[in-house]
Amino acid sequence: MRNKRFILYLAIGIILFETAVLNSITFVKADETIPEEYYYDFNLNGTYVYDILNADSSYIGWWGLDWAFKENVETIAGNQIVVNFTGFYEKHSGDYSSFPNPAPYISIQFVGNTTLLNVTNAEAASTLLIGYFSFLSGFFVPLNSTNIGWLKDTANNTNYDDTELTITETSSYILFDFIQISGAQRTELIYNITSGLLLWARTRMGFNTFEIALEGFTPPQDSSILPINPYLVIIIASLIIGSPFLIVPKVNNKTKKLIFIAMIGTCSFTLLFQFNSNLYGAAPLLEENVSDITINVNYNNGTIRTVEDISLSNYETSAFYALKSCSTLEYEDYGWGILVKKVDGIGGGFSSWTYTVNGIRVKIGASKCALHDGDIVNWTYS
Amino acid sequence: MTQSTDIMEKDREEIKPERENGTHWLERRSFRIALMSIFSALSLVVGYMLVSIPNIELFTLIIFLSGFILGEKEGAAIGLISSFLFCFFNPMGASALPLLTVQLIYYSLIGFLGGYIKKKMEKQSFYDPLGDLYVFPVLIIFGIIAATMTSAYQFFSQLVDYISYFAMQETFFIYIIPGIPFTAVHIIGNTLGFLFILPGLIQIIYRLLDSQ
Numbered sequence: 001m002r003n004k005r006f007i008l009y010l011a012i013g014i015i016l017f018e019t020a021v022l023n024s025i026t027f028v029k030a031d032e033t034i035p036e037e038y039y040y041d042f043n044l045n046g047t048y049v050y051d052i053l054n055a056d057s058s059y060i061g062w063w064g065l066d067w068a069f070k071e072n073v074e075t076i077a078g079n080q081i082v083v084n085f086t087g088f089y090e091k092h093s094g095d096y097s098s099f100p101n102p103a104p105y106i107s108i109q110f111v112g113n114t115t116l117l118n119v120t121n122a123e124a125a126s127t128l129l130i131g132y133f134s135f136l137s138g139f140f141v142p143l144n145s146t147n148i149g150w151l152k153d154t155a156n157n158t159n160y161d162d163t164e165l166t167i168t169e170t171s172s173y174i175l176f177d178f179i180q181i182s183g184a185q186r187t188e189l190i191y192n193i194t195s196g197l198l199l200w201a202r203t204r205m206g207f208n209t210f211e212i213a214l215e216g217f218t219p220p221q222d223s224s225i226l227p228i229n230p231y232l233v234i235i236i237a238s239l240i241i242g243s244p245f246l247i248v249p250k251v252n253n254k255t256k257k258l259i260f261i262a263m264i265g266t267c268s269f270t271l272l273f274q275f276n277s278n279l280y281g282a283a284p285l286l287e288e289n290v291s292d293i294t295i296n297v298n299y300n301n302g303t304i305r306t307v308e309d310i311s312l313s314n315y316e317t318s319a320f321y322a323l324k325s326c327s328t329l330e331y332e333d334y335g336w337g338i339l340v341k342k343v344d345g346i347g348g349g350f351s352s353w354t355y356t357v358n359g360i361r362v363k364i365g366a367s368k369c370a371l372h373d374g375d376i377v378n379w380t381y382s
Numbered sequence: 383m384t385q386s387t388d389i390m391e392k393d394r395e396e397i398k399p400e401r402e403n404g405t406h407w408l409e410r411r412s413f414r415i416a417l418m419s420i421f422s423a424l425s426l427v428v429g430y431m432l433v434s435i436p437n438i439e440l441f442t443l444i445i446f447l448s449g450f451i452l453g454e455k456e457g458a459a460i461g462l463i464s465s466f467l468f469c470f471f472n473p474m475g476a477s478a479l480p481l482l483t484v485q486l487i488y489y490s491l492i493g494f495l496g497g498y499i500k501k502k503m504e505k506q507s508f509y510d511p512l513g514d515l516y517v518f519p520v521l522i523i524f525g526i527i528a529a530t531m532t533s534a535y536q537f538f539s540q541l542v543d544y545i546s547y548f549a550m551q552e553t554f555f556i557y558i559i560p561g562i563p564f565t566a567v568h569i570i571g572n573t574l575g576f577l578f579i580l581p582g583l584i585q586i587i588y589r590l591l592d593s594q
Contacts, residue, residue, distance in 0.1 A: 254514065258582075261516050265578030272574060276437055276567045352478060361560060382478075382546065 035088055037100050037142035037150075039195045048139070048197065050081040053219065054211035062116060062127050065094030073127075074113035081212060082109040083139050086118050097122040097136035098154045104140045128210060129203040132178045132187050133158045143196030148174070172288035173199060190219075192288065217315050218286055231274040238266040286370045290317045293371055295326055298380040299346050312371070319355055319377050320366035338367040346381055355379045407591045408452070418456055421448035425464040433472070437567040441468065442532065443575045445489055447583055449496020457493030465489035480542040488535045495527065511588040515581035528576035532569045540565075 034040055052075055059072040088102040095103060099122070108124055109115040116124075125131035125138030135158040143151055152167055155176055168175040170193070178187045187203040200219045202211040213219045242263040245251050251259075293310040307326040320338055323329065330342035340353040347353055355366055356378045362369050371377070407413050425444040432439050445464060449457020469477040469485045477485055503509040508519045544557045558565075 257514075257516060261578060265574065268574050268578070269571075272567060272571055273435075273438070276435070276571075361557065 033088070035100065035102060035142070037144070037147055038104075038140070039144050042140075042195050042197070044085045044087065046085070048083040049215040050083065050198075050212040051215055052077050052079045052081060052210075052212050054202070054209050056208045056210070060127060060210070063123075065092045065096075065120065065123050065126065067094070070116065071114060073110045073116070075110070075210060079113075080111040080215075082111060083107075084109075085140070089120075092120050092123070095120055095122045095136075096134050097125070097131075098134045098158060099136070099142055104138075106139060128201075129185070129187060129205055130189065130198065130201045132163075132180075132185060135176075135178075137176070137189060137191070137198075139198045141191050141196040141198075143174075143191065143193070148193070169193065170287070190217075231270050234270045235267050238263050238270075286315050286317045287372065288315055288317070289313045290371050290373055290375070292374045293322050294376045295322055296376070296378045297323070297327060297343060298378065298382075299344070300381040301346070317371050318367050319357060319362070319369040319371060322371060322377050323355075323366070323379050338365055340366060340379075343379065343381065353379055353381050414452060414456065417452060418448070418460055421445075421452070421460050422464050422467075425460065426468055429464070429468045437564050438571045439568070440575055440579070441465075442489070442492055442528075442572055443580055445493045446496040446527075446576070447580060447587075449493035449498075450500045450584060451587055452497065454494045454497030454501070457495075457497045458490045459493070461489035461491070461493030462486060478543075478546065480546045481539055484535070484538050484542050488531075488538070492531060495531070499523065499527065511584055512592055515585050520581060521577055524576040524580055525573055528573040529569055532572040536565045536568060 034042055034044065055075040055077050058074065058076050060075050062070040062073050064070055084107045086105045086107055089105050091097075091101045091103045097103070104121040105118050106121055106124060107115060107117045108119065121138035121140055122131075122136040125136035128138075130139065131137045135155055141151060148169070151174075152169075155165060155167060158165075162180060164179045166175075166177040168177070172193055173190050174193050176187075176189045176191075178185070178189075180186070185203070185205050188201070189198065189203075190200040191197065192199055198214065199217045200211075200213045202209070202219070204210070211219070242259050245259045246256050289312065291309075291311040293312065295307045295310060297305045297307075299305070310322055310325055312321055312325060320331075320340070323340065323343065327343050328345065329340060330347070331338050331340045340347070342348050343353055355362065355369075357369060357371070358376055359378070408417075421444065425441055425448070428444050429439065429441040432441075441464070445457065445461045448460045452460070465485050465488075469482055476482070503520070503523070506519070508517050509515075540558055540561065541554070544554050
């Protein structure tokens with residue numbers, strides 16, 4: 001009886017102690033000074049919300065940098081991850097990342113599931129595969145106006161014979177595309193080029209894909225990350241299923257001919273579908289901010305409205321958002337693009353709204369048409 | 383009772399030659415009207431089903447098929463009715479009037495062409511809908527029709543669009559250049575449909591009718 005009471009008190013004591021310690025950590029920020037390698041004006045007190053866009057596995061096992069298992073975290077597409085930076089601490093003894101000391105620490109909340117308090121950015125990168133090898137970039141990379149070359153060198157130095165790394169840099173972001181030639185891992189990461197904050201990550205290990213995007217950021221559209229190209233699967237499946245019938249003597253020639261035609265037809269249509277989807281998948285990435293945009297809205301009733309010096313931000317910088325910023329719209333999103341139906345109440349009849357950028361008609365949807373500083377967009381109801 | 387039996391007997395005698403060449407169902411007016419309705423509905427369903435996939439459609443194929451099965455006039459009627467409903471009550475918005483005109487003419491012509499081609503093919507030795515339509519001459523004819531008609535549609539639809547709205551802004555050549563890959567997908571898609579799907583559908587329909 002006494003033993004039972006002792007165990008009960010001990011359990012309650014442990015729970016209270018753990019709660020007190022863990023709660024205290026959230027309020028403690030060891031060092032709010034941002035090291036010189038990082039963007040000096042980064043908002044450490046900001047709350048950064050990421051949408052889980054794609055997750056093949058509902059749970060990911062969270063492991064510490066000392067290889068101790070912590071818990072399973074829920075990763076379901078549609079859920080969100082909230083990241084709060086707790087400050088810069090000494091690097092964890094198990095932190096093998098290429099990044100400087102001190103390292104950023106975060107509290108990471110898997111909304112509706114669990115919160116991990118004050119873990120290193122490298123640990124999050126390692127667990128969620130937001131990085132590769134020792135390039136454990138995670139949610140925040142050391143990036144400022146002077147060290148982008150260093151960051152690229154660090155990324156390249158972590159690239160070995162059996163891996164490929166492509167770095168794409170624009171005025172708004174930097175994209176790291178890491179591929180293991182064996183096919184085991186592919187990780188694509190986009191960071192804000194000014195602040196070093198993670199905007200988008202799509203990573204695959206084996207057959208498991210995990211994709212997150214900072215709330216409001218439109219991720220690039222393509223299907224290259226899929227572990228297996230679905231079009232290729234259809235072609236191979238049709239060939240594998242059909243081929244045996246062509247060599248079995250018992251099957252008559254007429255049936256063989258029909259099977260052969262079905263195989264060729266399936267392959268032809270599949271290739272056409274892939275080509276067609278590629279036409280729409282290669283939309284350029286949107287800039288984070290654009291300015292000095294001019295919009296001319298021709299209502300086709302004698303009225304042409306001109307709005308000058310429009311500034312767009314937060315990656316909502318397409319021809320569609322330019323129009324939306326100065327007009328009341330009715331539109332429909334079809335997945336492959338947005339169709340503008342009415343502008344300021346005009347539209348919806350036999351005519352439709354079309355647009356040109358700098359006088360050139362653009363064949364992709366307005367929501368995917370990336371604008372640049374000084375562009376002139378003409379919207380015409382015709 | 384005896385009179386009724388006589389009439390049925392007479393009917394059977396009349397139907398006999400039709401049955402021999404497998405067309406007795408298609409000779410019935412009521413059946414043809416029912417089939418016209420089904421083809422109109424089918425073309426609309428197929429049209430709406432693929433509306434979210436740009437450049438790829440089977441609408442043309444179904445209208446051509448209906449003309450092929452039912453004849454020129456019925457094919458044209460199905461083309462006209464279906465295209466009006468599909469293009470006017472389209473989830474992407476109604477077609478502009480110049481484009482709608484091209485669409486109505488084009489799809490009516492496709493239905494008519496289906497019936498006309500069948501009439502011409504029937505006289506040819508290679509035409510055997512109850513046997514095998516996947517023969518070289520049939521595929522060549524279907525392939526050429528699909529590629530030619532879709533190209534013509536693309537050309538005329540872009541031309542009226544250009545004349546209506548863009549003639550003041552750019553030349554026709556510059557206007558059509560960005561759309562060439564999309565146009566190519568439409569032409570190739572229709573040609574593949576006519577090559578691989580259409581002969582099979584014709585054979586299936588004829589066998590269904592023949593087995594009654």
